[in-house]
Amino acid sequence: MARPTRGPLPPPGPPAPGTIRPRGPSHPRPVPSADDRIPNTPAPPRGDPSKLADMSTSDMRDIDDTVVAELTRLRESIDNIDAAVVHMLAERFKCTQQVGLLKARHQLPPADPAREARQIARLRQLAETANLDPAFAEKLLNFIIAEVIRHHERIAVEPRTADDPGTDDPRGTTGSAEDGPEDRR
Numbered sequence: 580m581a582r583p584t585r586g587p588l589p590p591p592g593p594p595a596p597g598t599i600r601p602r603g604p605s606h607p608r609p610v611p612s613a614d615d616r617i618p619n620t621p622a623p624p625r626g627d628p629s630k631l632a633d634m635s636t637s638d639m640r641d642i643d644d645t646v647v648a649e650l651t652r653l654r655e656s657i658d659n660i661d662a663a664v665v666h667m668l669a670e671r672f673k674c675t676q677q678v679g680l681l682k683a684r685h686q687l688p689p690a691d692p693a694r695e696a697r698q699i700a701r702l703r704q705l706a707e708t709a710n711l712d713p714a715f716a717e718k719l720l721n722f723i724i725a726e727v728i729r730h731h732e733r734i735a736v737e738p739r740t741a742d743d744p745g746t747d748d749p750r751g752t753t754g755s756a757e758d759g760p761e762d763r764r
């Protein structure tokens with residue numbers, strides 16, 4: 580499955596930045612192949628992205644106006660979609676942070692492999708219906724989930740605050756006896 584155009588395999592040793600890392604003992608993941616890498620190296624700086632990004636005036640001078648117009652139109656849509664993806668991801672991470680707090684408060688493990696398996700199966704199905712490569716959809720979801728679990732692992736070891744005292748902290752037992760655990764916040 581290796582794509583030769585992507586260059587040589589990475590050297591042995593710690594994974595390169597942007598690599599989906601295998602998890603710790605709580606939820607081991609297979610070591611990723613070079614194909615699983617989602618590079619996080621920023622693209623090199625270019626011109627004004629709101630214009631016909633990436634093309635200088637000299638690049639464009641021989642291109643038909645209608646082609647330039649079409650390229651600009653498509654790139655504007657791509658920019659809108661990228662913005663939507665960022666906003667949607669931000670909302671997703673807001674939810675998963677809440678899940679992380681809930682898990683930490685109730686001593687639940689950061690990862691839930693059964694839930695992940697269901698999500699992956701569902702996303703692959705959705706991808707197929709949408710004519711998106713299911714393998715790509717799975718890779719992307721795994722990449723996001725790995726980051727979420729990293730957050731959850733961190734939340735689990737962070738000291739609880741007065742606002743979020745957790746279950747085994749004496750500050751967490753000051754709520755009324757009628758209060759459920761969720762009310763002690």
Ligand SMILES: C=C(O[C@@H]1C=C(C(=O)O)C=C[C@H]1O)C(=O)O
Nearest residue numbers: 675678689690691694695724727
């Ligand atoms: C968000 C959760 O925690 C983890 C992250 C998941 C995700 O990002 O979708 C799914 C399952 C868990 O491994 C959860 O348990 O729901």
